[in-house]
Every structure is written in structure tokens, then in C-alpha cells.
Amino acid sequence: MKTGVNTEIALTHILTRKRQTIVAALGVTIGIAIYITMNTLIIGTNRYSDNAIFKTTPHVRIYKEDEISKPLEKDSAKIKSTVIINPKISNISKNLINPVKLLDEIKRQPEVTSAAEMVNANVFYNNGKSQLNGVGWGINIVEANAMFDIQSTMVAGDLRTLLNTPNGIIIGVGIADKLSLKMNDNISVISSIGVIKLLKVVGLFKTSNLATDKGKSYMNLATAQQLLGQGPSYVTDIYVNIKDPEQAPAYGKVLSKLTGYSFEDWKAANELFVAGKKIRAIMFTVISWAILLVAAFGIYNIVNMTISQKMNDIAILKATGFSGGDVVKIFVMEAMVMGIIGTILGFLMAALLTNLLSHIYIGADIGYFPIQFELPVSLTGVGVGILVTFGAGFIPARKAAKVDPVAIFRK
């Protein structure tokens, strides 16, 4: 039966100042809408740019680290003199030992979604007098496709043709342009150690990166091995994709321990990109919180103003038996009504904004603006909105609860 009177007072206060209530609620609406939209934007763009990275970088790369020659004599406390040495890379071969067995073992790991052996060869592409340098990826094209979705970048030819064509090559459109090559033309490829091979263009690809299109090619593993003057057991890297790319740095360690070789995760390989992502996240978070705080301040302000105008009312309520807790409830409720209305509208506005943005065509291989409705972030936004307005109401309400009625009546 006690429900009601506090609510009734709070609602009456709100209804008698509709305009201010609406303004404060709209402040929250904008704050929440921007908060949700910004965070949705971060998720969307991160997802897009992560995907772009995963088109060329595996989650984890297993390779053999260069070894640096060690001093002949160890430093120790007893020997004061240090043997001067000249540190050099001491291992000649980057070959992983028994790659087939390694690959097998890696593929058996439950976390691993795909893995491929890989030989990189620095090469010159020649056609007549024109020459272009670049990198040839010697890799099983089907496994590579599973990892990098190469198929989506193909503009001519078919990936599978490479499997059946031992001397086939798939080149970027940039190379084809510069060397005026068409499908099924021959291209001569020279490696850094001088091995020359005549290969047949069986496919063309086009990515969003000009430099890649001008230098990269895919060839069979054996072709790359031959270009480097090596036999069929020569493999320099194993590329691994796992279920959760965020876990790559940690899981890389596991793989490294398993294989005994070094690893590089995609984050380490793209430090600049990861740093940029962090900066973006911090920037957006700061902006969205700043706007949210302004909105909260709007609510704080109106509740605070109501309280200072209603000192007499608070005094008589306390005199007639309302406790400090009742007074807090009344004013927090006023803040919450504004906050909840504002938050709901903000949620809807964010959904609308997201929808509008997702219909903006950007072009290139991005297509439409990479944004979509993200439920968890939206719900977090609603939670944050309600929490913040609670705080914005509670702070002045606590002050109201402490009003000493005697001090008011004496005036």
C-alpha cells in the first residue's frame, strides 16, 4: 500500500516541468545513441580490417629463428676478460625439419582450423625487357584458400587449375598490367639465386592493395622449392589459423612449444595496425563517454535545480513523516524516468543510425559501410545509460535527504 506516494510526487514534479524533462531526456538519447553507434562502429570497422589482414596474414606463423653465434667463452665472475666475438647469423638453412610430420601434428590440435606448409621465394618476373620484383608464395593453393579466401579476389582463371598445372602461376593484376600478360601467357621467373623458370599464368587476382597486386604470386610448393634450389622437403614456414584469432599470441606459444620452432602471431606481425586499432578504440571510448557525461550532467542539473527550488517541500515532507530514504527515492525516480525514456529513445536512434550507415556504399572491396546492429554493445549502452542516470539522480538526491527541516522552517 505504501507504493505510490513517492512515485506520485516524483511524477507530479516531472509533469509540471515537461519541457525541462524532455530536454534532459533528449540529452540522454543523444548520449546513448552516440555511445552505442560509436561502439558498433568500432566493432564493425575492426571486424572489417581484421578480415583484411587475415587475407594475407595467418593467425600464427611457425618458422625457424635465425641463430646468432655465441661467445666462445662464457662470461663469469671469475674471468674478468671478455672474449671479443663478432655475432653473426650462424644457421645456414631456414628449413623446418620433417615438415610433413609437423604439419600433421599441428592439424591435429583441436584449436587449429587450418594449416599449410609454405615457401617464400623472392623473385623477378620477366616478360621481354620488362622486369618486376616481388614474392612468390609456394603453397598448396587449396589450403591457402581455406585460410585467406583467395577465391574472393580472383578475377580470372580458377584456383584448382594451379593444382593440375605443375608450372602454373597465379599473379596479381598489377604484374599482368605492367608486363602486359594475359591468361595462359608464359612468364619467366628468376629467383635470388639465379634459377630461371618459365611459368604459365593460370589465374589473376586483385586485392584492395596495389603493392600486393604488383608483386605477389601464388605457385605450387615444388615450384618455389626449385626456384630456391631446394628439394621437396624444404619448407620455411607453417601457417596456422585458429578458432579465436584474439588468442593467437597465447596459442602461438603452445604451438611453439609443440614444434620446437619460433612463432609469430598476427598481432606481432602487424604491430602498427594493432596500435592503430587501440588508439581508435581509446579515442572513440573517450568521445562517447564525454558525450554521455554531458548527458548525465543535464540530468544532474535538472534534479539539482528541482531540489534547490523545493527545499520547503522537502522540509514539510520530512516533517510529516517522510524519511531520508523516501526523499532519495523521489528524486532518483525523477532522474530514472528521464534516463529510461532517454535511453530507450537512444537505443532506437542508434539502431536507426546503424541501419542508415550500413546502407552507405563505400566502394572498392569494402562495399557497404562495414557496420551492423550489435546486440551486446547495444544492451551495454542501455545498461550504461540507466547506471549513469541513476548516479546523476542519486548524487543530488542524497543531498536532499540530508536537508534539515528545522533549518528551513527557521528561515
Next chain:
Amino acid sequence: MEKKVVLKTKAIGKYFYDPLKFKVLDNISFEAYQGEFLTLVGKSGSGKSTLLYILSTMDTEYEGELFIDDALITGQKVNKLAAIRNKNIGFVFQFHYLLPEFSCLKNIMIPALKLGKYSHEEVEQQAYEKLDMLGIKDQALKPASKLSGGQQQRVSIARALINSPKIIMCDEPTGNLDSKNTKIVFDTFQQIAHEFGQTIIAVTHDIDFAKASDRTIELADGKIVG
């Protein structure tokens, strides 16, 4: 006939420290009885209001003891005191302190809704009865701010009566009223005390008002002098 004590003070004293320490109330001991119309008089600054606020349970910084209905009030927690006021004490001040956004009727109903003893409909019914008794039933649905001073004071008396408190405390209830309205208020208090058996403790400067009451306590420099 044995008179029932509803309020009792034992050696109440109080100091103010600002700007200088001085004793504003000294050794105040008295009793107020059921159905008594009691007035508090004294020169300006003698401590009448200060004493009334202590009796009202709103001021808790004093020495000595206060009993209402034989229960010790001194030292109770603030929430308990709020509940005691809600149930047992009605207030009328020199100013009406009505909530301006609410109708007269709602203003009267609020303490009863807080008490939560009766349903909304019952409370409304009782509020109409009080308004009728004070002769302003026709003003019930007007906002409190649209009434004359005398009408507003009567609404505030109705609010003080709504929970049928044992004691009604007033600080210069007629201080702002003309003689006609003063008479209405006085007659109402008389009726409340003598017909309904509620106790009135009223601070006043009006000598005639005091003389016509059942008993008068006079304060001078924080002491009871008569």
C-alpha cells in the same frame, strides 16, 4: 478525573554555538495532557520555536529527555522519528508549506498515503471530511497556490489533522492571518482539543489567543517562568 499525559519533557536544555556558545533552553520540564489546548508564549528570542522543534522530534541535539505517550523519544533513530511524526504529530506553521504542484486535496492526503493505513479512496474521503470541517470543501481540487492566505492555512491545518495525530504542534499559526481567519483557526483548535481529544501545543504572540486557551506556558530566556 485523572488526566492522561501525552507529552512530557524532563530537564530539557539546549545550547547554540554559533556565533557564541549560549544556553537557549534551560531545564525545561512540563507535561501536556490529552485533549488540552496549550499555548507557549514569551518574548521574541526567548526560545519558543527552539523548544517546539525539539518537541516535534525534528531537532535531536539537546540534553534531557522527551517522552511522547510514555515512550522515550530521545535517542531514537531518524527513520523511527520520521515514522513517529507521521503517525503522532501534525504541524501548522506560520507559513502554510503546501506543495504548489498539488491540489489542496492531494496536499492533505500525502501524509496519510505515506502512513499507508487506509486505501487511496478512504484517504480521499477523510481528506474531504477535514476540508468540510474547515469550510473549504469547495476548494478541494484547486492547486494550493491559487487560494487565499486564510484558506491556505486552513488546508495546512487539514493536512495536520489527516492522520488523527495525538498532538498538533503550531508555530504562530495565526501570525499571518486577519482577525476573522484567526477566529476560525482558534475555534477549530478548540474543537479539535475538546471534541476529538487531541492535544494542541501552539506557540503564539497573540495574547488573546493565549488567554482563551486551556493553559499557557511562558518562557523567558530559555526558562519556564509561568
